[in-house]
Amino acid sequence: xxxxxxxxxxxxxxxxxxxxxxxxxxxxxxxxxxxxxxxxxxxxxxxxxxxxxxxxxxxxxxxxxxxxxxxxxxxxxxxxxxxxxxxxxxxxxxxxxxxxxxxxxxxxxxxxxxxxxxxxxxxxxxxxxxxxxxxxxxxxxxxxxxxxxxxxxxxxxxxxxxxxxxxxxxxxxxxxxxxxxxxxxxxxxxxxxxxxxxxxxxxxxxxxxxxxxxxxxxxxxxxxxxxxxxxxxxxxxxxxxxxxxxxxxxxx
Amino acid sequence: xxxxxxxxxxxxxxxxxxxxxxxxxxxxxxxxxxxxxxxxxxxxxxxxxxxxxxxxxxxxxxxxxxxxxxxxxxxxxxxxxxxxxxxxxxxxxxxxxxxxxxxxxxxxxxxxxxxxxxxxxxxxxxxxxxxxxxxxxxxxxxxxxxxxxxxxxxxxxxxxxxxxxxxxxxxxxxxxxxxxxxxxxxxxxxxxxxxxxxxxxxxxxxxxxxxxxxxxxxxxxxxxxxxxxxxxxxxxxxxxxxxxxxxxxxxx
Numbered sequence: 001x002x003x004x005x006x007x008x009x010x011x012x013x014x015x016x017x018x019x020x021x022x023x024x025x026x027x028x029x030x031x032x033x034x035x036x037x038x039x040x041x042x043x044x045x046x047x048x049x050x051x052x053x054x055x056x057x058x059x060x061x062x063x064x065x066x067x068x069x070x071x072x073x074x075x076x077x078x079x080x081x082x083x084x085x086x087x088x089x090x091x092x093x094x095x096x097x098x099x100x101x102x103x104x105x106x107x108x109x110x111x112x113x114x115x116x117x118x119x120x121x122x123x124x125x126x127x128x129x130x131x132x133x134x135x136x137x138x139x140x141x142x143x144x145x146x147x148x149x150x151x152x153x154x155x156x157x158x159x160x161x162x163x164x165x166x167x168x169x170x171x172x173x174x175x176x177x178x179x180x181x182x183x184x185x186x187x188x189x190x191x192x193x194x195x196x197x198x199x200x201x202x203x204x205x206x207x208x209x210x211x212x213x214x215x216x217x218x219x220x221x222x223x224x225x226x227x228x229x230x231x232x233x234x235x236x237x238x239x240x241x242x243x244x245x246x247x248x249x250x251x252x
Numbered sequence: 253x254x255x256x257x258x259x260x261x262x263x264x265x266x267x268x269x270x271x272x273x274x275x276x277x278x279x280x281x282x283x284x285x286x287x288x289x290x291x292x293x294x295x296x297x298x299x300x301x302x303x304x305x306x307x308x309x310x311x312x313x314x315x316x317x318x319x320x321x322x323x324x325x326x327x328x329x330x331x332x333x334x335x336x337x338x339x340x341x342x343x344x345x346x347x348x349x350x351x352x353x354x355x356x357x358x359x360x361x362x363x364x365x366x367x368x369x370x371x372x373x374x375x376x377x378x379x380x381x382x383x384x385x386x387x388x389x390x391x392x393x394x395x396x397x398x399x400x401x402x403x404x405x406x407x408x409x410x411x412x413x414x415x416x417x418x419x420x421x422x423x424x425x426x427x428x429x430x431x432x433x434x435x436x437x438x439x440x441x442x443x444x445x446x447x448x449x450x451x452x453x454x455x456x457x458x459x460x461x462x463x464x465x466x467x468x469x470x471x472x473x474x475x476x477x478x479x480x481x482x483x484x485x486x487x488x489x490x491x492x493x494x495x496x497x498x499x500x501x502x503x504x
Contacts, residue, residue, distance in 0.1 A: 052409055054405060054408060054409065074409060074410075074411075076406075076409040076410070078402070078405075078406075080402070082402055082403060082405075082406050084403060084406075084420065084421060084424070085502050085503075086424040086499075086502040087420065087424075087502075091420075095406075095407075095410070095412060095416065095420055095421075096410040096412065098416075121501075121502040123502065123503070137410075141410065
């Protein structure tokens with residue numbers, strides 16, 4: 001069942017010399033987890049903003065209303081945790097979920113490893129903990145569509161891994177259709193069902209790659225490692241946004 | 253010097269105040285002229301006016317006017333300031349008027365109000381408020397322009413109701429600007445209120461000062477001034493400073 005269709009003909013920022021997003025089209029099945037990988041500045045964040053409805057200024061259509069994807073069912077995890085520093089953790093969560101009772105709240109916090117932090121202000125928490133709150137905020141509303149904008153960058157590997165595990169755990173309950181934007185191919189391979197590689201701007205899809213590996217995965221799993229190497233061997237300039245394909249090696 | 257630096261702030265402030273008073277007392281004793289009353293004489297006069305005179309009545313009148321003008325100026329100033337800060341159109345429409353109002357002498361505003369509205373309470377309070385509104389607007393507009401777009405996006409993505417966005421996301425960012433306006437506003441308003449009472453009211457501290465002026469009764473003038481200064485200190489200590497602490501509790 002198609003849950004999200006994105007069909008962007010053109011996105012140009014006002015005053016920019018060229019387009020940020022070129023013709024770019026893809027569709028996601030309900031509950032699918034897709035990662036969009038491309039070089040920095042390729043317009044990945046612009047793409048997420050368009051899907052989220054934060055930016056109406058583009059040519060094309062985004063169909064996110066199929067299958068009950070309606071208003072208020074969008075979860076968004078930003079590059080920074082973006083918690084309101086003057087609200088406690090509890091009030092930050094109640095901002096998106098006003099009816100949250102204390103019992104549910106405490107249980108939810110305990111589940112993401114934040115027991116006892118309800119009355120704390122975000123700035124007193126570590127960066128990793130703030131990101132947990134941000135993830136929890138996105139899942140509390142039981143989103144049908146979840147957008148992740150490089151939420152795990154600038155974290156050390158163990159912290160990132162623990163957040164991968166948390167994301168997988170939370171997803172199992174809610175199963176939102178998920179779009180993760182990242183420039184980290186290992187992260188994409190560890191998390192997603194499918195990886196879309198995009199070019200430098202104007203962003204276009206240059207490769208649509210299914211990740212048929214058993215879950216849960218870690219970024220340094222042998223299988224992830226192999227797929228990473230195979231991809232790099234076949235498309236050495238893929239991560240730079242170029243689709244120069246080498247001939248298929250015999251052993252692959 | 254090191255010993256002085258490690259003293260508590262309250263002790264240093266208190267000591268500075270006492271030294272100032274002592275200097276004043278010494279100077280008054282040297283000059284020995286009724287036109288430079290000593291602090292002790294002022295204190296005795298203050299006691300006399302408190303016990304026998306009508307100081308409390310006039311002080312109450314003036315404080316009511318200060319409070320009314322303050323509330324009106326803050327409400328209008330914050331509303332228009334946010335509006336001008338967030339909308340280019342509104343800003344362009346109102347900017348020249350704002351510059352004009354900002355530079356309108358207090359005396360002109362007072363005379364116009366008294367002539368157009370009459371020699372009554374409404375005119376007095378309005379004249380005071382008119383002087384304060386533009387400076388509040390300028391402050392708050394600056395704050396509204398500096399609002400964090402990233403946090404506003406959180407409200408947008410999670411479909412937070414407008415009123416909640418205002419209360420939880422916008423206003424907390426404006427608090428420092430509102431507090432600064434409140435502080436400078438109180439100072440400005442009480443300066444202007446006296447001029448307006450002198451001009452067109454038959455009670456209040458300004459009116460009393462005018463009467464004392466005619467008799468060159470400097471001791472009473474300073475006693476009334478001291479009474480009002482005391483009130484300002486109390487407002488700062490029991491209202492503004494605790495409020496400031498409460499609003500800033502989240503800072504790590």
